[in-house]
Amino acid sequence: MGGGIIIKASIKDIAKKANVSVSTVSRVLNNSKYVSEELKERVLAIVKETGFKPNLVAKGLVNKKTNLIGILIPRISNNFFAKLIEGTEEVAQTYGYNILLSTSYNDLQREIEYLNIFEDRQLDGILFSVTEFTEEHRAFFERTTLPTVFIGQKLEQQEKYPYVTIDNVKASYEATKYLINQNHTKIAILAGPESDTATGTYRLQGYKDALEEVGITANPLWQSMRFHTIEDGYIATSKIMSQVDKPTAIFACSDQQALGAINYLHEYGYRVPEDISVMGFDDVDLASIFRPKLTTVKQNPVDIGATAMRLLIDQMKNIEIQSKENFIPYRLVVRESTKKL
Amino acid sequence: MGGGIIIKASIKDIAKKANVSVSTVSRVLNNSKYVSEELKERVLAIVKETGFKPNLVAKGLVNKKTNLIGILIPRISNNFFAKLIEGTEEVAQTYGYNILLSTSYNDLQREIEYLNIFEDRQLDGILFSVTEFTEEHRAFFERTTLPTVFIGQKLEQQEKYPYVTIDNVKASYEATKYLINQNHTKIAILAGPESDTATGTYRLQGYKDALEEVGITANPLWQSMRFHTIEDGYIATSKIMSQVDKPTAIFACSDQQALGAINYLHEYGYRVPEDISVMGFDDVDLASIFRPKLTTVKQNPVDIGATAMRLLIDQMKNIEIQSKENFIPYRLVVRESTKKL
DNA sequence: TTGTACGCGTTATCAC
DNA sequence: GTGATAACGCGTACAA
Numbered sequence: 001m002g003g004g005i006i007i008k009a010s011i012k013d014i015a016k017k018a019n020v021s022v023s024t025v026s027r028v029l030n031n032s033k034y035v036s037e038e039l040k041e042r043v044l045a046i047v048k049e050t051g052f053k054p055n056l057v058a059k060g061l062v063n064k065k066t067n068l069i070g071i072l073i074p075r076i077s078n079n080f081f082a083k084l085i086e087g088t089e090e091v092a093q094t095y096g097y098n099i100l101l102s103t104s105y106n107d108l109q110r111e112i113e114y115l116n117i118f119e120d121r122q123l124d125g126i127l128f129s130v131t132e133f134t135e136e137h138r139a140f141f142e143r144t145t146l147p148t149v150f151i152g153q154k155l156e157q158q159e160k161y162p163y164v165t166i167d168n169v170k171a172s173y174e175a176t177k178y179l180i181n182q183n184h185t186k187i188a189i190l191a192g193p194e195s196d197t198a199t200g201t202y203r204l205q206g207y208k209d210a211l212e213e214v215g216i217t218a219n220p221l222w223q224s225m226r227f228h229t230i231e232d233g234y235i236a237t238s239k240i241m242s243q244v245d246k247p248t249a250i251f252a253c254s255d256q257q258a259l260g261a262i263n264y265l266h267e268y269g270y271r272v273p274e275d276i277s278v279m280g281f282d283d284v285d286l287a288s289i290f291r292p293k294l295t296t297v298k299q300n301p302v303d304i305g306a307t308a309m310r311l312l313i314d315q316m317k318n319i320e321i322q323s324k325e326n327f328i329p330y331r332l333v334v335r336e337s338t339k340k341l
Numbered sequence: 342m343g344g345g346i347i348i349k350a351s352i353k354d355i356a357k358k359a360n361v362s363v364s365t366v367s368r369v370l371n372n373s374k375y376v377s378e379e380l381k382e383r384v385l386a387i388v389k390e391t392g393f394k395p396n397l398v399a400k401g402l403v404n405k406k407t408n409l410i411g412i413l414i415p416r417i418s419n420n421f422f423a424k425l426i427e428g429t430e431e432v433a434q435t436y437g438y439n440i441l442l443s444t445s446y447n448d449l450q451r452e453i454e455y456l457n458i459f460e461d462r463q464l465d466g467i468l469f470s471v472t473e474f475t476e477e478h479r480a481f482f483e484r485t486t487l488p489t490v491f492i493g494q495k496l497e498q499q500e501k502y503p504y505v506t507i508d509n510v511k512a513s514y515e516a517t518k519y520l521i522n523q524n525h526t527k528i529a530i531l532a533g534p535e536s537d538t539a540t541g542t543y544r545l546q547g548y549k550d551a552l553e554e555v556g557i558t559a560n561p562l563w564q565s566m567r568f569h570t571i572e573d574g575y576i577a578t579s580k581i582m583s584q585v586d587k588p589t590a591i592f593a594c595s596d597q598q599a600l601g602a603i604n605y606l607h608e609y610g611y612r613v614p615e616d617i618s619v620m621g622f623d624d625v626d627l628a629s630i631f632r633p634k635l636t637t638v639k640q641n642p643v644d645i646g647a648t649a650m651r652l653l654i655d656q657m658k659n660i661e662i663q664s665k666e667n668f669i670p671y672r673l674v675v676r677e678s679t680k681k682l
Numbered sequence: 683t684t685g686t687a688c689g690c691g692t693t694a695t696c697a698c
Numbered sequence: 699g700t701g702a703t704a705a706c707g708c709g710t711a712c713a714a
Binding site for chain 4: 064
C-alpha cells in the first residue's frame with residue numbers, strides 16, 4: 001500500500017474544470033431546480049469523467065446528519081440478535097441509513113461507553129437492547145438528544161422512548177400454563193442471569209404467576225439464573241436433577257439452555273419427553289430439527305428488528321409515535337419435547 | 342422527539358468560557374505537550390462542567406480519518422460470520438475503531454453498492470467476504486485507495502490485498518480423504534452455490550482431488566450446489582437419495598447442510614452413521630450436541646476475524662504485511678456421524 | 683507557551 | 699439562474 005499520495009477531487013476541482021462556481025456544482029449534485037440544462041450537463045460530464053464522489057463526512061458536518069444508526073446488542077453470535085439485525089438492516093437500507101454495530105457482551109460499563117461513542121459520532125439514532133437499566137443508563141438517556149428505540153424488553157424505568165418486544169411476562173406465563181395444563185406441577189425454570197431483565201426478571205415473573213394461580217409456590221431449588229448458552233443449560237440442569245426431589249418438566253427461557261438441558265438429560269439416561277418434559281424459548285433454527293423437536297415459544301426477531309427500525313426512523317422524522325409500547329406477536333409451538341403427564 | 346432546539350457546546354464555547362483560544366482547547370483535548378498546567382486545568386474544568394464532547398465528524402473531516410471500518414459479509418445470521426464479527430470487534434475496539442456492518446445476501450450488485458458507500462463515507466478500511474470476484478469487483482479494487490483485507494477464501498484474481506481464510510481445497514481434500522480411508526467410495530457432496538467461490542469451487546475441488554487420487558471419478562448425480570441452509574441440505578439430500586444408485590457417505594460443505602441431510606435421512610428411515618455417513622464443515626455450536634454428534638471440519642471464525650482485523654490495521658498504519666496469504670489452522674473433528682464401512 | 687488564521691468538503695444565504 | 703461567502707467543528711502552520 002503506502003504508495004504515492006492520491007488527492008481525491010473535491011467539489012472545488014469540479015467547479016474549476018467546469019468553469020462554474022462550487023454552488024452550481026452543489027446544486028447539480030443535489031439536483032436543485034434552479035440550474036440551467038446547459039450547466040447541469042457540463043458539470044455532470046466532468047463528474048463522470050473524474051469519477052468524483054461527494055464526501056459524506058463533510059456533508060454530515062454541515063447537514064448535522066450522518067445517516068448512521070448505532071445498534072447496541074449483547075452479542076451477535078446469538079442467533080436471535082443476528083436475525084434481529086437482519087430485520088433492521090433491510091429497513092435501514094431502503095431509507096438510506098447504515099449501521100454501526102456494537103456488542104456489549106452484557107457488560108454494563110461497555111454499554112455506557114458505546115452509547116457515548118454513538119453521541120460523539122453524531123449518529124442519527126440508537127437501537128438498544130439493554131442488559132439492565134442502571135442509574136448510569138438513566139442519566140445518559142435523560143441527557144442525550146439522540147432518538148432511541150429499545151429492543152427486547154419492556155422498560156418501566158423510562159417514559160421517554162418507545163420499545164419493541166414481545167410481552168415476556170405473558171409469554172412466559174402461557175408457556176408455564178401449558179405445562180400445568182399437561183398436568184405438570186413440578187416445574188423447574190432455567191431463567192436468565194439477574195442482570196438481564198427480560199429473561200432474568202420478566203420471564204421468571206410469568207412463570208411464578210402461572211404457578212401461583214394454581215396454588216403452587218415456586219421451589220427455589222428448581223430455579224437457576226444463568227447465561228443463555230448450551231453449556232449453562234447443561235450445568236443448570238445437572239444441579240437441578242441432582243436434588244432428591246426432581247421436577248417432571250423444565251422450562252428453559254432460551255432454546256440454548258433447553259438444548260443444554262436435553263443434552264444433560266440424554267447423557268444421564270432420562271428420556272425426553274417420556275421421563276421429563278422440556279420447554280424452550282425463541283424457536284431458533286435448529287429447534288425444529290433437533291431430536292426431540294423442541295416445544296418452544298416462537299419469537300420473530302426479524303419482525304422485531306424491522307419494527308424497531310421503522311419506529312426509530314419515524315422518531316427521527318419527528319413523526320408522532322403511536323404508542324411507546326410495541327408488542328410483537330409470539331406463539332407457543334408445541335412439538336415433541338413436552339408430554340402430558 | 343421534537344422538543345426545543347438544543348445547541349451543543351463546541352470547542353469555541355469552551356474557549357470563550359475558559360478565556361483561552363480554540364487552539365489551546367484543542368491542544369488540551371489532544372493532550373499536546375506545549376500547554377501550561379494552569380490553562381490545562383482551567384480548560385479541563387470547563388470541559389467537565391459543560392459535559393463537552395468533541396464532534397468526531399468534524400474531527401474526521403480535518404484528520405481525514407474516521408476510525409470506522411466497513412465489514413461486508415453475505416449474512417449475519419450465519420453463525421460462522423457472526424463469530425467472525427465478534428473476532429473483528431474485539432480487536433477493533435482495542436484500537437479505537439468502530440464497525441459499519443453491511444450484509445450482501447450474496448447479491449453481487451449489492452456488494453458493489455456497499456463498497457461504494459464505504460468509499461463515500463471515507464471509511465478507513467474494509468473487511469470483505471466476497472461472494473464472487475467479478476469484473477466490477479476488480480474495477481473497484483483497482484481504483485480504490487481503501488485498505489482492504491479479504492476474508493473466507495483465497496483470491497487468485499487480485500494481487501494487491503491480503504486475505505485470511507482456511508485452505509479450503511486442502512481441508513476439503515482431507516475431509517474426503519478421511520471418508521475414503523473409512524472405506525467409502527460412493528461419496529456424495531453438498532457443495533455451495535456456484536456464485537460462492539469458497540464452497541462452490543474450492544471445496545468442490547478438494548473433494549474431486551481426493552477422489553481422483555484413488556482413481557474414482559466424481560458422480561455428477563451425487564453433487565449438489567445449493568445455499569448453506571438446513572432446508573437446502575434437506576432438499577439436496579432428497580434428490581441424491583432418490584437415485585437408484587445411492588452413496589454410502591455424504592460430505593456437506595457446511596454444517597447447516599449436513600443437519601438438513603441428517604434430518605432427511607432420519608425422516609426416511611436411514612440411520613446415521615449405520616446406513617450412511619455424513620460429514621459436515623464448520624463445527625458450529627450445535628454440531629457437538631446434535632445427535633448424532635457431527636463429524637466435521639472445525640474452523641475458528643473468531644480467529645479468522647481477529648487476524649483479518651489485525652492485518653487491516655497494520656495495513657492502515659502502513660506496516661508491511663508479511664504475506665498476502667494467511668491461512669488459519671483448521672482440523673478434522675471426528676465424532677459420531679461417520680462410520681467405517 | 684499561546685493565539686491568529688486558514689483549511690478540511692460541503693451546504694445555505696445572500697446578492698447579482 | 700448563478701456566484702461569492704459564511705458557516706459546520708475541529709486541527710495546525712505560523713506568528714507572536
